[in-house]
Amino acid sequence: MEFRRRAELSLQPLSKPPKESPHAAESVLALLECGPACACRHGSGAGGCLARTTQRGVRVRLAVAPVPGKGWGVRALEPLPRGAFVCDYTGEYLNTSDARARLAAYDAAGAGHALLVARVVLPSATSALRLNIDATRRGNVARFVNHSCDGGNLEAVLVMAKGELLPRVALFAARDIAPGEELTFSYCGRSKAAAPAGGGAAGAADRARGAGAAAGGRQHAFTPCACGTPACYGFLPSEFV
Numbered sequence: 001m002e003f004r005r006r007a008e009l010s011l012q013p014l015s016k017p018p019k020e021s022p023h024a025a026e027s028v029l030a031l032l033e034c035g036p037a038c039a040c041r042h043g044s045g046a047g048g049c050l051a052r053t054t055q056r057g058v059r060v061r062l063a064v065a066p067v068p069g070k071g072w073g074v075r076a077l078e079p080l081p082r083g084a085f086v087c088d089y090t091g092e093y094l095n096t097s098d099a100r101a102r103l104a105a106y107d108a109a110g111a112g113h114a115l116l117v118a119r120v121v122l123p124s125a126t127s128a129l130r131l132n133i134d135a136t137r138r139g140n141v142a143r144f145v146n147h148s149c150d151g152g153n154l155e156a157v158l159v160m161a162k163g164e165l166l167p168r169v170a171l172f173a174a175r176d177i178a179p180g181e182e183l184t185f186s187y188c189g190r191s192k193a194a195a196p197a198g199g200g201a202a203g204a205a206d207r208a209r210g211a212g213a214a215a216g217g218r219q220h221a222f223t224p225c226a227c228g229t230p231a232c233y234g235f236l237p238s239e240f241v
C-alpha cells in the first residue's frame with residue numbers, strides 16, 4: 001500500500017459552496033493500491049498481495065439502524081481500530097450532466113440522496129477529474145453513513161488501483177471506534193473543527209488523514225443537522241448547482 005501526494009482529492013458538494021460556507025471542502029491524499037495491471041496475486045492468503053486493502057469487501061461487522069433525526073444510519077458492531085478499512089463508497093458512476101439531472105429530480109422529490117462528488121486534481125494541476133458516484137439507487141452500506149460537522153469518525157480516501165480506469169472512494173476509521181458508535185464523516189471534507197492526526201502511526205486513515213467527503217445530503221434549502229457535535233453548524237452542507 002502506498003500513499004503519495006500524486007493527486008489531490010476534494011470531495012465536495014456538486015458545486016462549490018460559497019467561500020464563506022463553513023462546509024468548505026479540502027484536499028486530501030490518495031491511496032494507491034495494486035490492481036489488474038499488477039503481476040501480484042489478489043488474496044489475503046499466503047502469497048497474496050497486501051496492497052489491496054479496499055478490494056476484499058467489507059470485513060467488519062456493521063449495522064444499519066434508525067438514528068434519531070437522521071433517518072437510517074450505520075453503527076459499528078465491533079471495535080474498529082484507527083486506520084481500519086470500513087467500506088467502499090459504491091454506487092453508479094455518472095457523468096456530470098446526468099448527475100445534475102438526478103440532483104434536480106431528487107430536489108423536486110424533496111428527498112435526501114447519496115450522490116457523492118469528488119474532484120481529483122490531476123498532476124498538471126490545471127484540470128481535474130470529477131467523479132459523481134450516486135449510491136441513492138444502487139450502493140452498499142456506505143450510502144447510509146450520515147454527516148457529522150466535526151468530521152466524524154470516518155475518513156474518506158481516494159483509492160487508485162493500477163489498471164483500474166476510475167478511482168474509487170473508501171471509508172476508513174479515523175480513530176478508534178467502539179462497538180455501538182454511529183459511523184459518520186463530513187460530507188464536505190475535513191472539518192476545520194476536526195483535529196487532524198499526525199502521520200506517525202501505521203494505517204491507511206492515519207496517512208490519508210484529511211480526506212474530505214461529500215456524500216448525499218444535497219439539500220436545496222438548509223436542512224437541520226442532527227449530528228449533535230459541539231462543532232455543529234446547524235445545517236447540512238448545501239449545494240448550489
Ligand SMILES: C[S@@+](CC[C@H](N)C(=O)[O-])C[C@H]1O[C@@H](n2cnc3c(N)ncnc32)[C@H](O)[C@@H]1O
Pocket residue numbers: 069070071072073111112113114115142143144145146147148215216217218224225226227236
Ligand atoms: C447518504 S444519506 C445517509 C442515510 C440516510 N440517513 C438515510 O436514511 O437514507 C444522506 C441523507 O441522510 C440525512 N442526514 C445525513 N446526515 C444527517 C445529519 N447529520 N442530520 C440530519 N440528517 C442527516 C439527510 O437526509 C441526507 O440527505
